[in-house]
Amino acid sequence: MRKNIVAGNWKMNKTLQEGVALATELNEILASKKVNCDVIIGTPFIHLASVCASVDSAKLGVAAENCADHVSGAYTGEVSAAMVKSTGAQYVILGHSERRAYYGETPAILKTKVELALANGLTPIFCIGEVLAEREANKQFEVVEAQIKESLFDLSVEDFSKIILAYEPVWAIGTGKTATAAQAQEIHAYIRSVLAAKYGKKVADNCSILYGGSCKASNAGELFANPDVDGGLIGGAALNAKDFMGIVDAF
Numbered sequence: 001m002r003k004n005i006v007a008g009n010w011k012m013n014k015t016l017q018e019g020v021a022l023a024t025e026l027n028e029i030l031a032s033k034k035v036n037c038d039v040i041i042g043t044p045f046i047h048l049a050s051v052c053a054s055v056d057s058a059k060l061g062v063a064a065e066n067c068a069d070h071v072s073g074a075y076t077g078e079v080s081a082a083m084v085k086s087t088g089a090q091y092v093i094l095g096h097s098e099r100r101a102y103y104g105e106t107p108a109i110l111k112t113k114v115e116l117a118l119a120n121g122l123t124p125i126f127c128i129g130e131v132l133a134e135r136e137a138n139k140q141f142e143v144v145e146a147q148i149k150e151s152l153f154d155l156s157v158e159d160f161s162k163i164i165l166a167y168e169p170v171w172a173i174g175t176g177k178t179a180t181a182a183q184a185q186e187i188h189a190y191i192r193s194v195l196a197a198k199y200g201k202k203v204a205d206n207c208s209i210l211y212g213g214s215c216k217a218s219n220a221g222e223l224f225a226n227p228d229v230d231g232g233l234i235g236g237a238a239l240n241a242k243d244f245m246g247i248v249d250a251f
């Protein structure tokens with residue numbers, strides 16, 4: 001059966017020292033506590049190696065927030081999937097709406113990134129979600145379906161089975177405005193039906209679909225209680241241990 005997962009996305013926050021301190025604090029808490037979900041932290045590239053060396057990977061997974069759409073070579077400033085893997089990170093967040101909106105990441109680019117991540121043994125946490133105008137036009141279903149199809153539906157069943165999805169309505173990210181539990185369940189169930197139609201019910205049932213967008217300890221319980229919401233991708237509330245563990249404890 002699919003896993004419940006709480007994953008942090010630190011975005012462009014924290015110096016190396018601050019990041020290692022937070023990772024170490026979370027690692028200590030998780031060492032002495034039984035939790036009912038997998039816990040992952042997504043950190044800036046430069047933190048990855050130090051964070052991985054500071055945590056027990058069996059208790060706290062580590063994700064990059066991006067990787068390059070090329071294998072290697074003359075791409076100044078880029079970080080490849082193989083480089084991410086070499087730090088000890090196990091996951092990579094791909095397709096975040098901020099990357100799509102601010103860095104021109106198209107479905108085709110994301111398709112390549114997903115393939116390179118998988119080829120290098122990384123688990124993609126693939127983000128999808130509509131903007132406010134699309135939600136207001138009731139287009140959220142077709143938008144997320146297209147995002148999934150365009151970047152993921154050329155994958156083999158075996159490769160698709162490794163993907164974690166994160167539904168993040170763009171209007172809820174960093175805005176304090178959360179999707180209601182009913183809105184999250186409705187679209188998560190729809191996403192699962194899209195996966196089932198392509199890859200079959202078993203693959204769809206085994207895929208973890210996380211919710212993201214102003215998720216915090218006070219609303220996580222209600223969101224995670226939905227049958228098709230398998231956890232959260234957490235931005236702001238992942239930046240300190242108390243808030244983040246409050247979300248983990250919602251399971």
Ligand code: PGA
Nearest residue numbers: 173174213214234235236
């Ligand atoms: P937020 O960010 O929790 O700060 O809304 C979520 C995300 O962008 O992954």
